Amino acid sequence: MRETLSLIFMFIGGLFNLFGCIGLVRLPDVYNRLQASTKCVTLGTCLTLFGIIISGPINASLKSLLCIIFILITAPTAAHALSRASIKSGVKLWEKSVINKLEEDKK
Amino acid sequence: MKKGILIILLYIAWIFLTWPFGKEIDWQILIAGLFISILSGFIFGEGFTESPHKFFGIKRYFWAIAYIPVLIFWCIVANLDVAYRVLHPNLPIRPGIVKVKTKLKSKSGLTALANSITLTPGTMSVEVDPEGYIYVHWIYVKTDDIEKATEIIVKRFEKILERIFE
Amino acid sequence: MITLLFVFLLVCSFMCLYRISRGPTPADRVVGIDILGIIVVNFCAIVTFWRNVDFYMNIALSWALLSFIGTLAVSKFLEGKGFDE
Known part of the structure; x- marks a missing residue:
C-alpha cells in the first residue's frame, strides 16, 4: 500500500520533470527557459523525494527531508543568479517581448 | 551569540545526517560532530546573520509553519500553469x-520574497534593488503599472513574510 | 513502473544535452547544466527506492550542493566580476 502511494508520487514527479524539460527545449529565450525549467524540475524533485519519505529505509527518509529543504532554498537562488548574470552579460530578451522596465531605468 | 546559534544549527544538521537508527548509539560520531561544528562555527560565525535576537521570537516559527501550505498551493498552481503554456501548440x-x-527591509526577508516570487505562477525575480524595488520577469504580462503589478505579484506573500522576518 | 520512471528521466537528460549542445548563448548552456544536476538527484532517489539501500541519498545530497556551488561560480564569471562579494 505504502509502496503504491510512493510510486504514484514518483510518477507525478517524473511527469513534471518531463514538462520542465520540454519547456527547456521549446521556449524561445534564456529567461523563459529558466522560468519553466526551474519551477517544474523543483516541484518534480520534491515529489520524488517525498515518495522516498513515505516508504524507504529510515535513514534515507531523514536525508531526503533534508534534501527537500535544501533544494527549495537553492534552486530559486541559482535561477536568480543566472538571470542576473545574463542581464549583466548583455543577453537580449525575445524580440516579441512587450516591456523591459530594467532597460528603461538604466538610461 | 551569532556563533552559538550557528553551532547549534550545524549540530542539528550533523545529527540528521548521521543518526544510526536501529543500532546502538555511536558516541564517537556525536563527539566528532561536536568538535567539527564548534570549529566551523568559530570560523564562519561572523558573516552568519545580521540580527540574532530574531531567533528567539517564538511567534515567528508558527508563522513560518503557516507559510508552508501557502507556498505549496501557489507552487502547484505555477506548475500547472507552466505545463499548460508548454504543451499548448x-x-x-x-x-x-x-x-x-x-x-x-531586512536582507533575509528580501531573499525569501525573491525566492517565493521565483516559485510562483509565471514570475521570476531578476534583480533586487536595495531601496525596495524588485525587477520581475513575467511570462504573460497582464499590466505594466507598478501599483497593479505589486497588487498581483507581491501582496499574497508580503503579509506573512512581514511577520516572519521583520 | 520503475522502468517507466527511468525512461522519463533519460528523456529529460537528453533534452538537457540538446540544450547544452545547441544553446546560442553561454547562459543557455549553463541553464542546461544546472537542470542536469537536479535530474541526477532524481536518479539517485529512484535507485534508493528500487534497491532499498540508503547510501545513495548521500550521493544525492552532495551532488545537489556541488551543482549549486558550480552554478553560482559560473554565473559570477559570466557577470564579469571577481568571486568575492
Missing part, C-alpha cells in the same frame, strides 16, 4: 520585465 506567452515595490 501555439505557445501562449507574452514575456517582459516589470517592476514591483515591497515594504520588506
